[in-house]
Amino acid sequence: METGSREFVRAVPRLDGMVVSAVGYRTTGELPGLHRGLPSPYLTLIFSFDGPVVSGLTPEQAGGADAISTDIVLGGLHQSPAYVVKPEHEAGIQLAVHPLAARALFGVPAAELAGDIVTSGTEVMGRRAADVRELLCERDTWEERFAALSAYLRQRVAAGDARGSVRPEVAEAWAWLARHRGAGTIGGLSRHVALSERRLTALFRAETGIGPKQAARLMRFQRARNTVVRSVAAGAAPDLARVAADCGYFDHSHLVRDFRQYTGTSPSGWLAEECRNIQAGSHGGGEE
Numbered sequence: 001m002e003t004g005s006r007e008f009v010r011a012v013p014r015l016d017g018m019v020v021s022a023v024g025y026r027t028t029g030e031l032p033g034l035h036r037g038l039p040s041p042y043l044t045l046i047f048s049f050d051g052p053v054v055s056g057l058t059p060e061q062a063g064g065a066d067a068i069s070t071d072i073v074l075g076g077l078h079q080s081p082a083y084v085v086k087p088e089h090e091a092g093i094q095l096a097v098h099p100l101a102a103r104a105l106f107g108v109p110a111a112e113l114a115g116d117i118v119t120s121g122t123e124v125m126g127r128r129a130a131d132v133r134e135l136l137c138e139r140d141t142w143e144e145r146f147a148a149l150s151a152y153l154r155q156r157v158a159a160g161d162a163r164g165s166v167r168p169e170v171a172e173a174w175a176w177l178a179r180h181r182g183a184g185t186i187g188g189l190s191r192h193v194a195l196s197e198r199r200l201t202a203l204f205r206a207e208t209g210i211g212p213k214q215a216a217r218l219m220r221f222q223r224a225r226n227t228v229v230r231s232v233a234a235g236a237a238p239d240l241a242r243v244a245a246d247c248g249y250f251d252h253s254h255l256v257r258d259f260r261q262y263t264g265t266s267p268s269g270w271l272a273e274e275c276r277n278i279q280a281g282s283h284g285g286g287e288e
Helices: 099-106 121-125 127-138 142-159 168-179 186-193 197-208 212-233 240-246 252-263 267-280
Strands: 005-011 019-028 033-037 043-048 053-056 068-070 072-075 082-086 090-097
Touching: 005 142, 005 267, 019 142, 033 267, 043 127, 072 121, 072 127, 090 099, 090 142, 099 142, 099 168, 099 197, 121 127, 127 142, 168 186, 168 197, 168 212, 186 197, 186 212, 197 212, 212 240, 212 252, 212 267, 240 252, 252 267
Parallel strands: none
Antiparallel strands: 005 019, 019 090, 033 082, 043 072, 043 090, 053 068, 053 082
16 A cells, blocks of 8 residues: 655746746655656657656666666657556656657757657757756755746757758647647548648648657547546546547447557446546546
8 A cells, every 4th residue: 555645836937938837846754666667749848857768668778778868858759658667656747749840959850859758858958957956856845946947948949950941831730639638530631731641641730750640649539548547537437438429439348448559448447547647637627
């Protein structure tokens, strides 16, 4: 039985939509194990204050000699869960970053982060990112930490080190998918941006690392997951058939198949693992 404490503090991102959500976390007295980092339509940026984040594509990799270990995590868009070693105690700040903000914030398109499940943040953002992590560790309050991190990211945008710019067709395609919450058709999207499906897919993948169909599925799953989380947070058992109908799935089985792909387990299995985190406020707050 776990008896540790969990603290999750959410901040309102003030970076013109480039950061979708920001959560500070601190847990103590946990039983060591594995946590599932789920795919989403956003990039992941973590500054860990209490030792490196250790992860892998499989539980075996995360627990083995070839695990990925870094104090600053930068994760691209992916289609399967990342397995993260859960230590006895940990602390840090996790941001969900809009993929089309990758050039402005990191200097590279999101596609360059999609090959590996995790990239070391200092490899992309340089030594200054490590200095900022140390500064965050020295701050006394979450408010001070969020303010310092926001200031650093604004400085990166102002420095104008972005490599190239996002093509307007890709930006409009992402906005269209978001408006339809991942439920629109690719044919409809193709007509909207006046590009063939093949050309649209090539441009979209070159920018984000995934195709528009994959992005739409991630958006739909994000909406379904958030709906399930809100039910559990309110103390109610989620009605998966209703969630499937409301979020654009063909049926309940379709939702369960997506859940299995993106979490590596069933909806009930994932909720059993995450129930305490949901009740502590670690989930939700991002766009759908």
